[in-house]
Amino acid sequence: MTLHQLLNQGTGQLERAGDGEAGTDARRLLLEAFRLDTVHFLMNRMEPLEDTEAVAYAVQDYRQMIDKRCRRMPLQYIVGSQEFMGLEFRVNRHVLIPRQDTETLVELVLEEQKNPRRRVLDLCTGSGCIAVSLAVLGKFQDVTATDLSEEALKTAKNNQERLLEGRRIRFLQGDLFHALRPGDTYDILTANPPYIPTQIIKGLQPEVQNYEPLMALDGDQDGLCFYRRIAAEAGEWLNAGGCIYLEIGHDQAEAVSGLLKEAGFDKIKVIKDLPGKDRVVRAELTDKKEKGGSHV
Numbered sequence: 001m002t003l004h005q006l007l008n009q010g011t012g013q014l015e016r017a018g019d020g021e022a023g024t025d026a027r028r029l030l031l032e033a034f035r036l037d038t039v040h041f042l043m044n045r046m047e048p049l050e051d052t053e054a055v056a057y058a059v060q061d062y063r064q065m066i067d068k069r070c071r072r073m074p075l076q077y078i079v080g081s082q083e084f085m086g087l088e089f090r091v092n093r094h095v096l097i098p099r100q101d102t103e104t105l106v107e108l109v110l111e112e113q114k115n116p117r118r119r120v121l122d123l124c125t126g127s128g129c130i131a132v133s134l135a136v137l138g139k140f141q142d143v144t145a146t147d148l149s150e151e152a153l154k155t156a157k158n159n160q161e162r163l164l165e166g167r168r169i170r171f172l173q174g175d176l177f178h179a180l181r182p183g184d185t186y187d188i189l190t191a192n193p194p195y196i197p198t199q200i201i202k203g204l205q206p207e208v209q210n211y212e213p214l215m216a217l218d219g220d221q222d223g224l225c226f227y228r229r230i231a232a233e234a235g236e237w238l239n240a241g242g243c244i245y246l247e248i249g250h251d252q253a254e255a256v257s258g259l260l261k262e263a264g265f266d267k268i269k270v271i272k273d274l275p276g277k278d279r280v281v282r283a284e285l286t287d288k289k290e291k292g293g294s295h296v
């Protein structure tokens with residue numbers, strides 16, 4: 001048996017299971033099982049495999065991973081990681097797999113916010129991909145990240161430990177702002193909250209619907225539930241001149257901009273992702289005193 005044959009078998013199985021990326025996925029799993037890089041795979045793929053215990057183990061591992069993928073488990077949960085902003089994040093079923101869409105948000109913050117002393121708050125941190133990327137790439141020294149899920153926070157902490165030397169992110173468990181210490185204030189607020197309307201979720205691809213954490217996706221009836229809460233409460237936690245950056249669904253720009261405007265934010269801007277869809281809303285709290293109801 002050769003690697004080439006294993007690859008063909010796996011690709012066939014994945015194609016029959018409806019995997020649109022069967023060839024690439026099978027190859028990724030083969031490299032993972034045999035701990036090979038692409039160059040060594042290409043050089044050796046036609047060679048008969050050695051008859052050793054290690055090879056037998058790798059073949060078994062590969063077949064098990066192919067089976068999982070046939071059941072439409074996302075590749076990232078099978079191999080346990082996803083690259084985001086050039087950093088390797090560990091992922092598992094307790095956290096949403098970091099998306100390229102979310103890189104749009106991180107890139108915007110890095111572009112607009114050059115002062116690493118500004119205090120960052122990342123709500124619904126999940127794998128920690130936004131918080132950790134900002135700490136690593138933007139060198140922000142004071143970053144707080146919150147999540148309702150203890151398991152998500154464990155994953156985020158693990159990512160911090162692997163990716164961030166020295167500086168530490170404060171991880172707090174709780175429902176949005178309830179996780180925070182009263183009296184603390186921030187300059188930059190980021191969030192990729194759950195934003196998919198409940199009834200849409202059952203129409204999503206099996207990878208998302210059956211494997212990704214529902215609590216990271218479900219934005220209630222109209223998908224806007226978390227934006228309402230964030231917009232209404234953010235003013236209390238942001239310093240004057242503070243900025244908010246929210247990832248949104250492609251059709252939520254108007255609604256989310258409206259909520260922020262209503263809550264007293266200005267300089268509201270909608271930013272598109274690489275495929276050209278509305279993806280991030282950013283806004284500023286220029287003058288805190290004008291915000292009705294804020295604690296002045």
Ligand code: GLN
Pocket residue numbers: 096099101192193194195196208216217218
């Ligand atoms: N971008 C994710 C998706 O389309 C949803 C993320 C979220 O709800 N925050 O699957």
